[in-house]
Amino acid sequence: MKKKLAAALAGSAALVLVLSGCGDDGEEKTAAWAKKVCDQVQPQVKKIQQANTAITQATQGDRASEEIKEIDTKAFQDISQAYGALADAVDEAGAPPVEDGAKLQKDAVAQLEGMSGKYADLRKQAGELDTGDQAKFADGLKDIADELGKLGKSGDRALDKLQEGELGAAMAEQEGCRKPSSPSASAA
Incomplete structure (x- = not known):
């Protein structure tokens, strides 16, 4: 089950890095829009990475069920808030100055808000885990790991x-949209 949770986290880590691209740009309007979004991206990506690392570390070793529950609940809340902040950043930046920019913005905001809601649901699920019964607790963690797996595979x-x-x-030219270096990235 721990391996399944770690694999699911790896999938969700890929999603948070989806806002990093590659290439260069010469148009000022496009660069200005990318800067508005990217200035908000990196702190949220770091928050998500830290939460994923906390979840992974909580399942390693011999931690008490109550401690795992507490760590997971907080981590899922942090991830939910980070995705919400990413949705706000894209929304507040307005439509990007490209073909179908309004649709791109609307779709991205909807997807980010959806991810925020799904992680809020996982937070609730983790908060309801029965730590008094190890079998129920393990089953609950398995269910959460299954949900994480689905989130990691969801369409981006x-x-x-x-x-x-x-x-x-x-976006690739903006510092905030570049993949942050993290010593714990390999753990997620």
Whole structure:
């Protein structure tokens, strides 16, 4: 089960890095839009990475069920808030100045808000785990790991669209949309 949880976290870690692209950009409007979004991205990505690391570390070793529950609950809350902040950043930046920019923005915001809601649901699920019964607790963790696996495999199409073409190139030029270096990234 611990391996399944770690694998699920690896999938969700890939999603948080979806806002990093590659390439370069020369258009000022596109670069300005990317800067508005990317200035808000890196702190949220770090928050998600730290939460994923906490979840992974909680399942390793011999921690008490109550401690695992507490760590997971807080981590899922942090991830939910981070995705909400990412949705706000994309929403507040307005439509990107590219073809179908309004649709790209709307789709990305909806997907990020959806992820926020799903992690809020996981937080609730973790908070309701029965720590008095090890079998029920283990089953509850398995259910959470299964949900994490689904989240990690969920479609990232709207976010992928943001990193295509000139918009993706502009985002790649922004410091905030570059993959942050993290010694714990391999743990997630």
